[in-house]
Amino acid sequence: xxxxxxxxxxxxxxxxxxxxxxxxxxxxxxxxxxxxxxxxxxxxxxxxxxxxxxxxxxxxxxxxxxxxxxxxxxxxxxxxxxxxxxxxxxxxxxxxxxxxxxxxxxxxxxxxxxxxxxxxxxxxxxxxxxxxxxxxxxxxxxxxxxxxxxxxxxxxxxxxxxxxxxxxxxxxxxxxxxxxxxxxxxxxxxxxxxxxxxxxxxxx
Numbered sequence: 193x194x195x196x197x198x199x200x201x202x203x204x205x206x207x208x209x210x211x212x213x214x215x216x217x218x219x220x221x222x223x224x225x226x227x228x229x230x231x232x233x234x235x236x237x238x239x240x241x242x243x244x245x246x247x248x249x250x251x252x253x254x255x256x257x258x259x260x261x262x263x264x265x266x267x268x269x270x271x272x273x274x275x276x277x278x279x280x281x282x283x284x285x286x287x288x289x290x291x292x293x294x295x296x297x298x299x300x301x302x303x304x305x306x307x308x309x310x311x312x313x314x315x316x317x318x319x320x321x322x323x324x325x326x327x328x329x330x331x332x333x334x335x336x337x338x339x340x341x342x343x344x345x346x347x348x349x350x351x352x353x354x355x356x357x358x359x360x361x362x363x364x365x366x367x368x369x370x371x372x373x374x375x376x377x378x379x380x381x382x383x384x385x386x387x388x389x390x391x392x393x394x395x396x
Contacts, residue, residue: 199280
């Protein structure tokens with residue numbers, strides 16, 4: 193397995209990275225805990241170039257997302273397919289050194305059901321064929337959900353098209369589960385989560 197940590201910061205209409213002390217702190221921690229892993233922080237320009245150069249067939253989706261937040265979720269699947277490694281959301285704080293794994297998924301606590309559910313906030317898939325199947329599945333959901341869900345359902349459309357709900361459906365379809373427990377390696381500051389929610393709700 194390739195030891196690369198991918199993280200993404202895009203301009204989604206919120207604070208710039210230099211004003212996000214929580215993100216900067218999390219970046220420093222994960223780099224310090226994993227000195228033998230390469231760290232890649234992707235931004236608007238480098239991520240656009242990556243997709244243009246390596247996945248031109250997906251530009252019809254990439255260039256037509258209703259909100260830039262979509263790109264953060266969509267890109268992680270292509271980064272893992274192309275480079276390998278692990279993707280980690282910036283609001284996740286690493287608490288112990290990472291280990292290599294075939295499958296490692298994050299979790300999200302659903303306060304309505306009082307249960308932890310599968311999430312794509314942490315993602316390691318050491319299988320290029322499975323990554324390609326995931327990209328193809330997401331592409332199909334982008335098209336399908338645009339037809340079946342009202343555009344006014346902004347958050348639900350995002351979740352079902354490219355994000356957590358979409359990935360959960362894929363994992364159930366493929367009958368795959370995480371080899372590692374998310375809570376053994378990461379913690380999230382609940383007061384800083386859901387940047388995607390604020391980003392989408394604050395845009396017309």
